[in-house]
Amino acid sequence: MTQLELGDSARELAREVLIHGPISRADLGRRLGLSPASLTRLSKPFLDRGLFVEAAEAVQGATGRPARPLDVRVDAQRFIGIKLTGEAAHGVLTDLRASSLAQAEQPLDGHDVDRVVEAISRLVDGLRGVAGAGAVGGVGLSVGGNVAGQRVVTRAPFLGWRDVALADLLEARLGLPIDIENDVTALTTAEQWFGPARAHDAFAVVTVGAGVGYGLVMHDRVVTTPDTGLGLGGHLPLDPNGPLCLDGHRGCSTAMLSIPSICAQVGIALGREVAYDEVLDLAAAGHPAARSVTDAAGRALGRMMGYIANLTMVEAIVLSGEGVGLWRVAGETALAALAADRDPEATPVEVHVDSAGFGSWARGAAAVAIQGSLGRLRLSA
Amino acid sequence: MTQLELGDSARELAREVLIHGPISRADLGRRLGLSPASLTRLSKPFLDRGLFVEAAEAVQGATGRPARPLDVRVDAQRFIGIKLTGEAAHGVLTDLRASSLAQAEQPLDGHDVDRVVEAISRLVDGLRGVAGAGAVGGVGLSVGGNVAGQRVVTRAPFLGWRDVALADLLEARLGLPIDIENDVTALTTAEQWFGPARAHDAFAVVTVGAGVGYGLVMHDRVVTTPDTGLGLGGHLPLDPNGPLCLDGHRGCSTAMLSIPSICAQVGIALGREVAYDEVLDLAAAGHPAARSVTDAAGRALGRMMGYIANLTMVEAIVLSGEGVGLWRVAGETALAALAADRDPEATPVEVHVDSAGFGSWARGAAAVAIQGSLGRLRLSA
């Protein structure tokens, strides 16, 4: 079975339908700068192979012929996304738009490469079993640290790794294409293609959890540099009277916003250890100490968003991560602080909250796999 | 004389040689993803018409055939750039790479459109006289405020203007192509094509002068939004103990860094009005009050650069504007403050200081004219 190479325009078309579908050929022509004839020519092979479908119902504009929008067939393929932490591999099985179909976890019983490869393989096999007859098109893996060419983990402090050709090892073991990426970059990729900010050319991602992560999309491209993985957004000075972080900064973003720091501050006031969920419940119920901490966190978050908005000029900010429940008790405070630092005439920044929490990390990894799959896509002749 | 339309690749070639020349055809092929055959074909019409020149000396690599780098003929055309303020039109005559050949000013004796058009026309006629036999290819104009489509000044508070089709008026008057742009955007464009940061994909521009300006280039594109012209970088919170700005912010970037604010602070300490140059001289000589103000300004500037570097992830920051002399007395303090807010493992950010001072504004306008000229370029058949 010979495979046809896709030209740039055909690949762009597939990308646009995946991200923005359902969408008419006329709109695609306008977006991609291609003629109507080209849209017919380029979309036909996808339709013939069942990768695209035409909407059952035509869409009528104000006047003229109704459109028959194109969409991808989301069950055409499944993907597996894995977020790797020091304790476990967290997996998700998704459809073609990174929507979660199933989740699973596999604990790590060691950090040496063989054991991690073993654990990941077990997890993938388990999720493949769930997928059943649905083909798995690839696996994405996200790690805190640096990855070269989406193949080699060049630095992963939480595992004590340097220069591990993890993709080669996993591909040999699983017989599936593997794409590895830094965890914040992966999560940002998912937001770029499948999240509420996907229609925006420029947006930022702030993740709140064990630490504070920061991702950026400008001109519809994820910003990645050699410093990706250092967590540059994690130590911004936000409140000169705030608590200390582990690096000795007073009032930086990690000190103000991370789950461990918030729990520690409230725990000190309560004289006992306290879980994050309980902190949020206490704050919601008006507990003075909890409220003091979450209000300060809200103000700091608003200030951070103000710096982001004024310096990157993004249209939207997405809040994500396992600590995202903070928004429920501190969201209004954050928005007020953001408004205070913004010119009143400036366009309001959209703020979206991704309620997937911790699940957004594995979903990000799946998005990287989907993106890799599109880059490798060929059509059977 | 019929004119040949340029294809995208030919135009891209001209852009690359302009920005990065002298450069070999082999290197251009690698940069643009074109075959050697295409480079020969595409560069030939430019060479035949004298727009490109081959370097007199071939350049020998480690091995293989020597290269004959291509460059633009910088005296092929002249351009005029004009920075418009409330008091005067400041002009510069430049070559094809926005290098200054002559400067001139024309005071404004009113802000109504006719008077401003009159003043600009006088200035252009004067500079055309200086250019002599060298053809002026176009005029760029930069204004504080918003411009639509580089034709219509939609908002210029310093002139009290709204929706003035200034390009049409000036073209009718001067018979030259006119391109108008926001002043910070124009200055950023000049740095992008002709400044020390031109090899970088991402860099920021901070201008210090009557106010604080901020420009950004990401993925080799200047970031412009509907908020361009509002001066979003001018009121970043930098020092909670700093002086007030006119908007009532304490310690924002304008309060810490602008010329009027610095002069006012030192003037209060001295009990008399004091000019900026004198402040800088006093600080350089170790005067306690002046040093206190400039040191605080340096720390604030360093903190601002830290936010920029950590949130935009740029490779370089260019400091520009008429207040750039501050770097001489506060540069080391700024760099120390920047380093304090940066992860020690992060790639150092390059800091470039554009010593053109006020002249960089008009030079920015010239760069916009050059860019417009390239967009309109056709070749005689």
Add this chain to the structure above:
DNA sequence: TCCGTTATTTCTGTCGTAGAAATAACGCAT
């Protein structure tokens, strides 16, 4: 019923490009 508008398809010619081959000009080894 006709017209204008917008969506999509079919057919054809063209133009911009890469591939193949050749030539150019070195440094280095024999």
Add this chain to the structure above:
DNA sequence: ATGCGTTATTTCTACGACAGAAATAACGGA
């Protein structure tokens, strides 16, 4: 001195991706 490998550039040719032109489709409104 000669040959080889490497890198730069040119010449020639075939091809494929595309837009243009024309036709068809499917409405709403006069």
